[in-house]
Structures are given as structure tokens and as C-alpha cells.
Amino acid sequence: MRISAIGEFALIERIRRILPKPHDALLGIGDDCAALRPTAGRDLLLxxxxxxxxxDFTRQTITPFRLGRKAxxxxxxxxxxxxxxxxxxxxxLAIPPEEEIEFVDELYRGLREEGAQFAVEVIGGDLSASATLMIGVTLVGEVEVGKAVTRSGAKPGERIWVTGRLGAAAAGLIALKAGFRLLDDHVETPYEVSGSLQEDIRQAIERHLCPIPRIREGRALAQAGVASAMIDxxxxxxxxxxHLCRESGVSATIREDQIPIDQAASAVAQRFAQEPLALxxxxxxxxxxxxxxxxxxxDIVAMFPDAVTVTAIGKVWEAGHGCRLERxxxxxxxxxxxxxxxxxx
Ligand SMILES: Nc1ncnc2c1ncn2[C@@H]1O[C@H](COP(=O)(O)OP(=O)(O)OP(=O)(O)O)[C@@H](O)[C@H]1O
Ligand SMILES: Cc1ncc(C[n+]2csc(CCOP(=O)(O)O)c2C)c(N)n1
Ligand SMILES: [Mg+2]
Structure with missing residues (x-):
């Protein structure tokens, strides 16, 4: 059934039923505002x-469930x-009236599931009709008073670090543009490719469609006072x-041979004649x-004994030379x- 067949208020009711009753909020869906009591000793993040x-996405390459998770x-x-x-x-949510209501169900299931992994509930929103589908999410977060890690705290002499490995999301986009698709958890291929390349493509598309927010890592870095500046x-x-260097008033040099490039990204880049480093x-x-x-x-490496790696990629310098890559x-x-x-x- 189409959204236009049930109307705005029935759609809100449907969304309300998909979402769990909020535990944390004073007021959820149904009033003019949602209400949340700030935690004592914490600052708000918006x-x-x-x-x-x-x-930011194409309907042909992402399911509504995954779109909800990504948003x-x-x-x-x-x-x-x-x-x-x-x-x-x-x-x-701005959505064409002729869209199926099941699309909205799946989208909110994705929003709910991704949020639930980090104890976040959807407590309100807004709907409008539009020829172009748009999904905006606004998050409220908290951090211990004065402890938010900004982009502006980097100082000359410090090392520059990155979590995880890079390039896979861009490699996934290349594969999607080439006609590969992720259905459930397997890849649909427009032409035959080797089993190992297919697995690399699957991983890359997965990273593109379903980013992994590094909440635990960010919390650990902030609470231990490790990070002087941070950006995602x-x-x-x-x-x-x-951006980080500009806000901090510093320069930076990172080293090509230290950048942790994702293995699947390298394989996909090679197959599509792209430079892995550029991804x-x-x-x-x-x-x-x-x-x-x-x-x-x-001490930093010892903080991350699990699957997520951390890699030192360069150094912060006095302002003057911008951001450089040492080949x-x-x-x-x-x-x-x-x-x-x-x-x-
Ligand atoms: N339309 C806007 N009106 C007011 N402030 C904005 C607007 N767009 C961006 N900003 C502000 O500019 C800063 C940088 O925004 P930007 O969207 O580049 O953030 P980002 O975290 O780097 O990117 P993103 O989250 O979109 O991937 C943020 O402080 C943001 O709040
Ligand atoms: C269809 C399609 N075309 C291009 C891209 C690539 N892309 C879109 S937004 C963005 C950066 C982050 O955006 P923001 O700054 O808004 O968070 C990138 C790399 C995509 N994902 N889908
Ligand atoms: Mg950001």
C-alpha cells in the first residue's frame, strides 16, 4: 500500500508501533516535543x-533497512x-506520497536496530512529502562536563592516529557503480569474478552501506584523556x-607507508584500476x-587489544606548511x- 492511501497521521501511528516505547525519554512520540532529562555532570552533544x-545513496543499491542503519x-x-x-x-523524513508504506517500516526497523546497538531510541521526528527521498537524523548525546574531545586541541609534537583500516567504503561504492549488489549477506555479480574477489567486494560494499560507529573507541580515548583532538x-x-589542523592552528605530516589501507579496498581498487591510497x-x-x-x-596500542586496530600515521607540526603526505x-x-x-x- 502507498503512503498516500493512509495519510500522515496513520503513518506516524505506524512508525510509533515499530519503535519501542522509550525507556530513557520523559516524552517520546505523540507530543509537540520529545523530552529528555539531562544527566547531572554531563554536557549535551548535538x-x-x-x-x-x-x-548520499541510490535506491537501487541499498535496502530500506540498511538505509535506516546508515542514517x-x-x-x-x-x-x-x-x-x-x-x-x-x-x-x-521527506518522502514521495506514492512510496510503499512497507519501505517506511523497513527504514525505521533499520534506524531502531542500529540505535539499539548503542542504547539510542528514536523519540520523535517530522514528516513531509517530497519528490526526493531524504532522511535526516538528529542525535542528542552526552559527555562528562568539559571532556568533549574537539577538533581544536592538537599540539605540535603529538602523533596522529587512526582507528581501523581505510578505503573500504569508497571501494564498495566503486563496486556498486560497477553493478555489484549486496543481497542479504551475499554479492550479486554482473559478471563472473573469482571467489576471493567476490568476498573482498562483499566486505567493501558492507563497509559502504553499513558504517561501524566507533563509539566504544571514542569513549575510551576521551575517558582516559588520550586524545587531544579528534574527528571522524x-x-x-x-x-x-x-579540518582538524585548521581548527587546531597546526600543520601535519602523515606517512604514506604508515596508512592502514583495508585489504578488501586494495583488492577492489586493483581490479577497477584505482589507486588504493587515493581511496x-x-x-x-x-x-x-x-x-x-x-x-x-x-600505551595507546595496549588500549585496543580487540579487533579494532589503531595506527600512528604521522605527526603534528607548528602552523605553516598545511597537511602533507610523505611519500x-x-x-x-x-x-x-x-x-x-x-x-x-
Ligand atoms: N547548514 C548548516 N547550518 C549551520 N551549521 C552547519 C551547517 N552545516 C554544517 N554546519 C556546521 O559546520 C561544521 C562542520 O560540518 P560538517 O557537516 O562538515 O561536519 P562533519 O562532521 O565533518 O561532516 P558530516 O557529519 O556531514 O559527515 C559543524 O559544526 C556543523 O554543525
Ligand atoms: C550515490 C552516492 N554517490 C556518492 C557517494 C559518496 N558520498 C556521498 S556523501 C559522502 C561524504 C560524507 O557526506 P556528509 O559530509 O554529507 O556526511 C560521500 C563520500 C555516495 N555515498 N552515494
Ligand atoms: Mg564528523
């Missing part, structure tokens, strides 16, 4: 991120980048490091954390590029 059809996940990543704990979400990697390492630097949407620290590297041959080049919504080539 962030919002909008996903637009044919700009929540990219916002969770911003809370992680501050060292915060997410608390509650508002969801704004949404637009690409080159661009996001530049890591300019591709975007890896949603790993980039941070600076004066701590002993051994394997020792030459230093300016870091540039990354995703920009309005940049016209």
Missing part, C-alpha cells in the same frame, strides 16, 4: 546529518568523534585531517576516528581532495 537520494550510523559516528555517549534521536572520517583522511585519502565514508595524542604509542621515496606533497557536496570539477 549533531545532525542528512542523507539525500541520488546524492543512524553516520550520526553515531559524530558523537563518537567527540568521545560522547549517544542518548536519543529525532528522525526527519566522513569526507576522507586528506579532507578531515585538514583511503580522498574516498570518504570510512567513519573511523582520527585523533592526536602525546601519549606513548605502546615512500621521502618526497613530501600537499594533501588535497576529499568529498565536497558543492565542488564542481
Amino acid at each position: 549533531t545532525t546529518d542528512l542523507l539525500v537520494d541520488e546524492v 543512524m550510523g553516520v550520526n553515531l559516528s559524530d558523537i563518537a568523534a567527540m568521545g560522547g555517549l549517544p542518548r536519543a534521536a529525532l528522525v526527519t 572520517l566522513s569526507d576522507g583522511l586528506a579532507s578531515d585531517l585538514t 583511503a585519502l580522498q574516498g570518504g565514508e570510512d567513519f573511523e576516528l582520527l585523533f592526536t595524542s602525546s601519549w606513548d604509542p605502546a 615512500q621515496d621521502g618526497r613530501a606533497v600537499a594533501l588535497a581532495g576529499g568529498y565536497d557536496h558543492f565542488w564542481q570539477q
Whole structure:
């Protein structure tokens, strides 16, 4: 059935039934505002991120369930980048009236499931009709008073670190554009590829469609006072490091041979005649954390004994030379590029 057949208020009722009754909020869906009691001793964190059809995703390549997860996940990543704990979400949905209501059911199931992994509930939102599908999530989070890790705290002499491995999300987008699809948990291929490449493509598409917000890692770094500055990697390492350096008033040099490139990203890049390093630097949407620290590297590595790696990739310098990449041959080049919504080539 189409949304236009049931109308706005029946759709809100349907959304309300998909979502669990909020535990944490004073008021959820049904009033003019949702209400939340701030935790004593904590500051509030507020962030919002909008996903637009044919700009941030394409309907042909993502299921509504995964779209819901991604819309929540990219916002969770911003809370992680501050060292915060997410608390509650508002969801704004602009959707064509001729869309099936089952699409909305699945979208909210995805929002609910991703949120539930981090104890976040959807406690309100807004609906509007639009020719273009758009999903905006606003998250409220908290962090111990004065302990938010900003982009502006990096100091000369500190090391630059990154969680996880980079490039897979951009590699996944390349595979999707080439006609590969992720159905449930297996890959549909437009032409025959080897079993190992198929597995690399599956992993890359999975990373593109379902980012993993590094909430636990961000919390650990903030609570131990390890990170002097932090940002999540949404637009690409080159661009996001530049943002961090600009806000901190510093320069940076990262080393090509230290950048942790994802193995699946390398394999997919090679197959599609792309530079793996370019995917890591300019591709975007890896949603790993980039941070600076004066701590002993051994102490930082010891904080992450589990699956998520942390890698030192370079150093912070006094302001003046911007962000540079030291090539394997020792030459230093300016870091540039990354995703920009309005940049016209
Ligand atoms: N339309 C806007 N109005 C006011 N402030 C904005 C607007 N868009 C962005 N900002 C602010 O600009 C800063 C950088 O925003 P940006 O969207 O680049 O954040 P990001 O975390 O790097 O990216 P994203 O979360 O979208 O991947 C943030 O502080 C954000 O709140
Ligand atoms: C169809 C389609 N085309 C291109 C991309 C790539 N892309 C979109 S937004 C973004 C950066 C983060 O955005 P924001 O700054 O808004 O969080 C990137 C790398 C995609 N995911 N889907
Ligand atoms: Mg961010």
C-alpha cells in the first residue's frame, strides 16, 4: 500500500508501533516535543546529518533497512568523534506520497536496530512529502562536563592516529557503480569474478552501506584523556585531517607507508584500476576516528587489544606548511581532495 492511501497521521501511528516505547525519554512520540532529562555532570552533544537520494545513496543499491542503519550510523559516528555517549534521536523524513508504506517500516526497523546497538531510541521526528527521498537524523548525546574531545586541541609534537583500516567504503561504492549488489549477506555479480574477489567486494560494499560507529573507541580515548583532538572520517583522511589542523592552528605530516589501507579496498581498487591510497585519502565514508595524542604509542596500542586496530600515521607540526603526505621515496606533497557536496570539477 502507498503512503498516500493512509495519510500522515496513520503513518506516524505506524512508525510509533515499530519503535519501542522509550525507556530513557520523559516524552517520546505523540507530543509537540520529545523530552529528555539531562544527566547531572554531563554536557549535551548535538549533531545532525542528512542523507539525500541520488546524492548520499541510490535506491537501487541499498535496502530500506540498511538505509535506516546508515542514517543512524553516520550520526553515531559524530558523537563518537567527540568521545560522547549517544542518548536519543529525532528522525526527519521527506518522502514521495506514492512510496510503499512497507519501505517506511523497513527504514525505521533499520534506524531502531542500529540505535539499539548503542542504547539510542528514536523519540520523535517530522514528516513531509517530497519528490526526493531524504532522511535526516538528529542525535542528542552526552559527555562528562568539559571532556568533549574537539577538533581544536592538537599540539605540535603529538602523533596522529587512526582507528581501523581505510578505503573500504569508497571501494564498495566503486563496486556498486560497477553493478555489484549486496543481497542479504551475499554479492550479486554482473559478471563472473573469482571467489576471493567476490568476498573482498562483499566486505567493501558492507563497509559502504553499513558504517561501524566507533563509539566504544571514542569513549575510551576521551575517558582516559588520550586524545587531544579528534574527528571522524566522513569526507576522507586528506579532507578531515585538514579540518582538524585548521581548527587546531597546526600543520601535519602523515606517512604514506604508515596508512592502514583495508585489504578488501586494495583488492577492489586493483581490479577497477584505482589507486588504493587515493581511496583511503580522498574516498570518504570510512567513519573511523582520527585523533592526536602525546601519549606513548605502546600505551595507546595496549588500549585496543580487540579487533579494532589503531595506527600512528604521522605527526603534528607548528602552523605553516598545511597537511602533507610523505611519500615512500621521502618526497613530501600537499594533501588535497576529499568529498565536497558543492565542488564542481
Ligand atoms: N547548514 C548548516 N547550518 C549551520 N551549521 C552547519 C551547517 N552545516 C554544517 N554546519 C556546521 O559546520 C561544521 C562542520 O560540518 P560538517 O557537516 O562538515 O561536519 P562533519 O562532521 O565533518 O561532516 P558530516 O557529519 O556531514 O559527515 C559543524 O559544526 C556543523 O554543525
Ligand atoms: C550515490 C552516492 N554517490 C556518492 C557517494 C559518496 N558520498 C556521498 S556523501 C559522502 C561524504 C560524507 O557526506 P556528509 O559530509 O554529507 O556526511 C560521500 C563520500 C555516495 N555515498 N552515494
Ligand atoms: Mg564528523
